[in-house]
Amino acid sequence: MVSVLVFLMLLGAVAACVFRDLISAVIAAALVSLIASILFYFLQAPDVAMAEAAIGAALTTAIFIVAIRRTDRYEQ
Amino acid sequence: MRKIITILLLSIVAVGISLSLAKIPFGQPKTKVGTRYIDKGIEETGAVNIVTSVVVSYRGFDTLGEVTVLFIAATGLGAVLRIAKTKAAAIEPASFVLQTGCRVLFPLILVFGSYIFIHGHLTPGGGFQGGAIIASAFVLIYLGCREKRISEKMSTTLESLGGVIFVVVGLIGLAVGGYFLLNFLPKGQPYLLLSAGIIPVIYIAIGFKVGSELAGIIDNLIEESQ
Numbered sequence: 585m586v587s588v589l590v591f592l593m594l595l596g597a598v599a600a601c602v603f604r605d606l607i608s609a610v611i612a613a614a615l616v617s618l619i620a621s622i623l624f625y626f627l628q629a630p631d632v633a634m635a636e637a638a639i640g641a642a643l644t645t646a647i648f649i650v651a652i653r654r655t656d657r658y659e660q
Numbered sequence: 661m662r663k664i665i666t667i668l669l670l671s672i673v674a675v676g677i678s679l680s681l682a683k684i685p686f687g688q689p690k691t692k693v694g695t696r697y698i699d700k701g702i703e704e705t706g707a708v709n710i711v712t713s714v715v716v717s718y719r720g721f722d723t724l725g726e727v728t729v730l731f732i733a734a735t736g737l738g739a740v741l742r743i744a745k746t747k748a749a750a751i752e753p754a755s756f757v758l759q760t761g762c763r764v765l766f767p768l769i770l771v772f773g774s775y776i777f778i779h780g781h782l783t784p785g786g787g788f789q790g791g792a793i794i795a796s797a798f799v800l801i802y803l804g805c806r807e808k809r810i811s812e813k814m815s816t817t818l819e820s821l822g823g824v825i826f827v828v829v830g831l832i833g834l835a836v837g838g839y840f841l842l843n844f845l846p847k848g849q850p851y852l853l854l855s856a857g858i859i860p861v862i863y864i865a866i867g868f869k870v871g872s873e874l875a876g877i878i879d880n881l882i883e884e885s886q
Contacts, residue, residue, distance in 0.1 A: 630784035631711045634776070638792035643874060646799045650881045 586626060593619040604659045610648040617641040706847030706856035707781035715786065716859045720841040724826060727866060731823065734873040741880045754804050762804025769797035777867030781856040787863040791870025798875040802882050810879055815872040822869030829858050829865075 593616050600612040617640030624633035689695050697714055707713040715723055753759070776783075777790030801808055833842030841858075848855035 631709075631786065631789065634785050634789040635792065638789060638796055642796040642799065643792060643878070646796075646878060647881060650878075 586623065589619050589623060593623075606652050606657055606659060607649065610645055610652065613648075614641050614645040617644070702850050705843060705859065706850055707859050708850050709781055709784060709786075711784070712781045712786050712859060712863065713856075716780075716862050717841070717843060720830070720862070723862075723866070724830070724841075727823065727826065727869060730870065730873055731819070734819075734877050737877055738880055741883075752806075754806060758804045762800050766797050766801055766804075769800065770794060773797065773871065774867070777863050778860065779853070780863040780867075781859045782851065782853070787866025788870050790867040791872075792874060794867070794871035795874030795878060799878055802878065809883075810875060812876070812879070815876045815879070818868050818872040819876070822865040822867075822872070825865040826862055826869070829861055833858070 596612045596615040596619065600609045600616065603609040603612060617636060621633045621636035621641065624630075624636055684690075697710055697718065701710045701713045702708060705713040705717040707717065754762075773790045773793035775790075776785035776793060777787045780786035780790070798810060801810075830841040833844050834840045836842060836844045841862075843857040843859070845857035845861075847857050850856075853860075
């Protein structure tokens with residue numbers, strides 16, 4: 585279970601670096617945060633898991649998407 | 661050539677980090693202070709959630725510094741974006757499904773966030789987590805009901821009020837018992853909502869402060885982007 589999650593997390597991290605479409609890259613980064621929060625929960629740190637889910641997966645993604653709306657969607 | 665050098669350097673860093681981390685035993689108590697918090701935490705602070713007793717009581721001064729860092733970041737962002745602020749153009753309304761969904765979910769998320777920070781000393785979570793959840797409810801509002809805006813006066817007032825309550829509670833401890841953030845209220849019976857003395861008071865103040873700050877950041881950014 586945990587190894588599957590870690591594999592998905594690595595996949596998301598690589599995808600966030602590789603994608604030319606920045607919106608997709610931000611979603612991949614949000615996936616990394618989400619899986620990190622699940623892993624924190626498995627490591628018996630629910631406090632950190634909550635902060636990671638709310639800030640890493642929700643607020644950071646929203647801020648990135650607002651920034652991308654102001655600039656270019658595709659990386660040159 | 662440059663790529664090969666980069667990969668080589670990165671792998672050296674990775675090997676170094678993994679070798680040094682392999683030496684540290686995982687999940688075992690390294691310091692005496694950790695076991696002391698676990699053994700005596702409930703007795704000394706009255707908070708059932710040990711993380712909260714460390715964050716607000718044992719290391720309360722560090723938390724004040726953390727809150728100050730967030731405050732400075734939010735103020736700096738507001739100052740930078742205020743210069744470029746222009747009047748918002750006509751906004752196209754969101755779809756009906758999104759609007760209704762936001763109206764239903766927004767109060768529920770607010771209640772959940774408040775629950776998280778009010779029960780910070782009993783269940784996992786606390787002021788920072790609850791504040792972040794409340795701010796994410798405001799993100800939803802900007803998606804669904806774009807014509808709605810949070811009043812800037814209200815958010816700055818709540819933010820300042822939270823900070824002032826934190827410092828004043830700390831100073832009362834200084835006046836009563838001789839050191840900053842002394843838990844001067846009765847600790848009460850553990851596992852009850854009204855227990856742990858000043859911890860719930862401080863966490864509610866932090867919850868309001870963090871929530872209004874993060875919502876203010878989102879508000880500034882989105883207003884700037886329209």
